[in-house]
Amino acid sequence: MKRFAAVVIKYAKTSLFGFIALVALATALGVQSFSSLQAGGYENPGADSSRVTSVLAKTFKQEVPEIVAVVDFGEPVASLAAEVKAADLLNELKATEGVAKATSYFTLGHPASLASTDGKAAYFFVQLTPTANKVDVAAYFEKTYANGFMGAKVYLSGSAIISSEINGTISSDLATSEIVAVPIVIILLLFIFGSLVAAGLPLLIAGLSIGGSLFFVWLSTQVTTTSVFAVNLITAMGLGLGIDYALLMVNRFREERKLGHSVEQSVVNTVSTAGRTVLFSGFTVAIVTGAMWFFPQTFLHSLALGGVSVVVVAVAAALIPLPAILFLLGDRINKGKVLKGDLAPKDVGVWNTISRFVMKRPVAVLVVTVLALGGLMSLSNGVVFSQVDDRILSKTSRAVIASNQVRERFSAREGAPAEIIVAAGNEAAVVKYALALSNLKDVSRVQTMSGVAVKGNLDTTYAPAFAGYVKNDLERIVVIHEVEPRSPAGYAFTVKMRALPHPGLTDVSIGGSAAVYTDAQQGVETHLLPAILWIVIATLVLLFLFTGSVILPIKAVLLNLISLGAVLGVLNWVFANNGLPWLTDNFIHTGTIDTSSFVLIAVVGFGLSMDYELFLLSRIKEQHEHGLSTTESVALGLQRSGRIITAAALVLAVSFAAFAFGGVSIMKMLGVGIALAILIDATVVRALMVPALMRLFGEWNWWAPKPLKWVYDRFGLKD
Numbered sequence: 001m002k003r004f005a006a007v008v009i010k011y012a013k014t015s016l017f018g019f020i021a022l023v024a025l026a027t028a029l030g031v032q033s034f035s036s037l038q039a040g041g042y043e044n045p046g047a048d049s050s051r052v053t054s055v056l057a058k059t060f061k062q063e064v065p066e067i068v069a070v071v072d073f074g075e076p077v078a079s080l081a082a083e084v085k086a087a088d089l090l091n092e093l094k095a096t097e098g099v100a101k102a103t104s105y106f107t108l109g110h111p112a113s114l115a116s117t118d119g120k121a122a123y124f125f126v127q128l129t130p131t132a133n134k135v136d137v138a139a140y141f142e143k144t145y146a147n148g149f150m151g152a153k154v155y156l157s158g159s160a161i162i163s164s165e166i167n168g169t170i171s172s173d174l175a176t177s178e179i180v181a182v183p184i185v186i187i188l189l190l191f192i193f194g195s196l197v198a199a200g201l202p203l204l205i206a207g208l209s210i211g212g213s214l215f216f217v218w219l220s221t222q223v224t225t226t227s228v229f230a231v232n233l234i235t236a237m238g239l240g241l242g243i244d245y246a247l248l249m250v251n252r253f254r255e256e257r258k259l260g261h262s263v264e265q266s267v268v269n270t271v272s273t274a275g276r277t278v279l280f281s282g283f284t285v286a287i288v289t290g291a292m293w294f295f296p297q298t299f300l301h302s303l304a305l306g307g308v309s310v311v312v313v314a315v316a317a318a319l320i321p322l323p324a325i326l327f328l329l330g331d332r333i334n335k336g337k338v339l340k341g342d343l344a345p346k347d348v349g350v351w352n353t354i355s356r357f358v359m360k361r362p363v364a365v366l367v368v369t370v371l372a373l374g375g376l377m378s379l380s381n382g383v384v385f386s387q388v389d390d391r392i393l394s395k396t397s398r399a400v401i402a403s404n405q406v407r408e409r410f411s412a413r414e415g416a417p418a419e420i421i422v423a424a425g426n427e428a429a430v431v432k433y434a435l436a437l438s439n440l441k442d443v444s445r446v447q448t449m450s451g452v453a454v455k456g457n458l459d460t461t462y463a464p465a466f467a468g469y470v471k472n473d474l475e476r477i478v479v480i481h482e483v484e485p486r487s488p489a490g491y492a493f494t495v496k497m498r499a500l501p502h503p504g505l506t507d508v509s510i511g512g513s514a515a516v517y518t519d520a521q522q523g524v525e526t527h528l529l530p531a532i533l534w535i536v537i538a539t540l541v542l543l544f545l546f547t548g549s550v551i552l553p554i555k556a557v558l559l560n561l562i563s564l565g566a567v568l569g570v571l572n573w574v575f576a577n578n579g580l581p582w583l584t585d586n587f588i589h590t591g592t593i594d595t596s597s598f599v600l601i602a603v604v605g606f607g608l609s610m611d612y613e614l615f616l617l618s619r620i621k622e623q624h625e626h627g628l629s630t631t632e633s634v635a636l637g638l639q640r641s642g643r644i645i646t647a648a649a650l651v652l653a654v655s656f657a658a659f660a661f662g663g664v665s666i667m668k669m670l671g672v673g674i675a676l677a678i679l680i681d682a683t684v685v686r687a688l689m690v691p692a693l694m695r696l697f698g699e700w701n702w703w704a705p706k707p708l709k710w711v712y713d714r715f716g717l718k719d
């Protein structure tokens with residue numbers, strides 16, 4: 001690290017302005033990705049349901065409508081007036097730019113399932129052209145039909161409408177959160193850094209981190225579906241990590257200057273100590289965040305990409321332009337002081353007092369903190385995990401209102417049936433299977449090439465209508481049911497269908513909305529253990545290489561798991577059980593926690609907690625290596641790092657908490673969850689539990705068996 005620091009100092013202006021220019025170019029490319037970002041990506045691309053979706057599109061030429069409209073005529077759909085309005089509306093829809101095809105209850109043979117149970121509303125389906133800008137078309141439709149059509153009410157839903165509303169809401173929320181959070185963050189930074197010049201450094205590092213990371217988002221959009229939520233994560237983590245790393249580096253620089261070292265030597269020492277911690281911390285956070293790649297969903301892949309890229313760029317920004325700035329500014333880093341006195345860190349203060357108070361009564365402190373966190377964990381009792389749908393938008397969202405029309409006024413899930421693909425050639429077996437399916441609870445009817453099966457009876461009258469259900473040696477079976485597809489009930493229904501025997505049939509694949517939901521859930525369940533093992537093993541190995549201890553890494557992992565359990569309990573109470581109505585009453589409560597979002601909260605929370613763990617352990621280990629006892633090392637280490645950890649956590653918590661006031665429920669949950677995880681870790685865990693445990697372990701904190709001691713001596717992270 002000393003050689004690296006010497007190079008940065010020698011070419012300080014080139015390091016600073018060259019890095020800024022490179023990030024400016026990356027940002028210019030990155031912002032072009034915004035129009036290509038998607039709101040979906042929750043499905044499991046390797047599952048049976050994805051195969052069915054592909055077969056339906058390629059073999060059976062099924063055209064999935066991107067826009068689904070429920071039109072309420074206010075009079076029977078069988079009336080002449082309704083027929084006339086429907087014909088005019090259909091012609092207008094077909095004439096809209098970007099529309100490839102439009103159909104409705106009126107053009108599809110007046111099937112009862114496409115009309116509402118009260119007989120006054122009907123479905124309209126719109127397919128868009130491959131080149132159409134779905135966001136623009138959706139926005140046009142919402143504006144054009146906001147006040148209805150010829151006196152009829154028009155409720156718009158479907159993937160294009162929902163995605164458009166989610167993207168628009170998130171963009172608006174992001175701007176609002178920045179308006180709210182940035183002024184608060186700036187005020188906090190002034191008090192934390194103590195001077196105007198120093199307070200500007202974390203914002204510069206954060207800006208470079210965010211801008212540089214957008215380039216990787218742009219690259220991702222060129223080759224795969226990329227989630228819009230990646231930008232939210234990059235923004236929040238970029239700001240947080242910029243503050244974390246800048247605070248750590250500036251604090252150490254001031255400390256070195258106070259010891260009487262020259263500016264150049266202070267920068268070298270800062271990079272060799274704090275910079276080493278930043279490098280190792282960033283590597284650890286990136287490894288942990290990358291665990292989201294274990295899961296099959298592109299939503300989580302996008303977040304892994306965003307998380308890893310922002311960490312990498314933040315570390316680079318902290319180790320290249322920041323040391324260059326410190327060298328070029330020197331003591332002018334303290335210019336524009338807003339706090340009186342010496343800005344260099346002190347060895348005696350509130351954190352030293354807290355740590356000594358805790359270490360005098362470690363058992364009592366541990367009992368109280370474990371009981372408190374255990375109480376929060378108990379709130380997770382009965383938690384039910386699920387996946388998101390349109391209800392992540394507020395009750396007043398037009399997409400939600402439209403989707404509720406479907407839920408409340410149409411008896412069968414006509415728009416979300418179960419789709420089954422089997423190998424053709426044994427029609428008797430297909431009929432037998434269809435009859436068995438029709439006897440399942442909540443099944444309205446089953447459509448096959450041989451006719452319609454209802455409650456164990458086959459009506460062959462409708463067989464001609466389904467003649468196209470056999471193509472290329474594959475046969476299609478459609479199951480119309482009454483189950484909410486994207487719900488635990490949809491999961492149970494899919495599992496029940498898949499468990500149903502189908503003698504004589506081969507290559508049976510079950511798809512449809514409920515199966516897509518089920519496969520997404522099972523994708524997380526199946527890959528959860530490998531992801532956890534990756535995080536735990538990687539963390540244990542990396543912390544061992546950093547500390548040379550076996551005890552400290554195990555302690556860190558266990559404390560992180562306890563704090564995440566407490567976070568899950570609070571999230572279950574707030575979002576599933578409506579524990580804070582003022583925060584969540586504007587949303588429809590499903591009684592569930594979104595699986596993918598909690599995976600994100602857990603991974604990011606765990607990664608950031610390791611960030612703070614390394615900040616603390618680096619200072620404790622440094623004092624212990626200088627010959628101090630464990631007790632004295634903890635007291636001095638916490639004094640020198642406690643302020644940094646708490647200040648960084650507070651600013652980062654504010655950044656994430658701003659999401660809690662947005663119009664998308666999972667963003668609220670992310671904001672509350674990550675902010676809470678950060679605050680619990682920086683206060684209860686770092687200030688209370690860590691000193692208490694290290695006091696109890698004493699010199700055993702640094703224990704490792706002889707073979708591992710050799711490994712540390714050979715490969716451990718030392719300057």
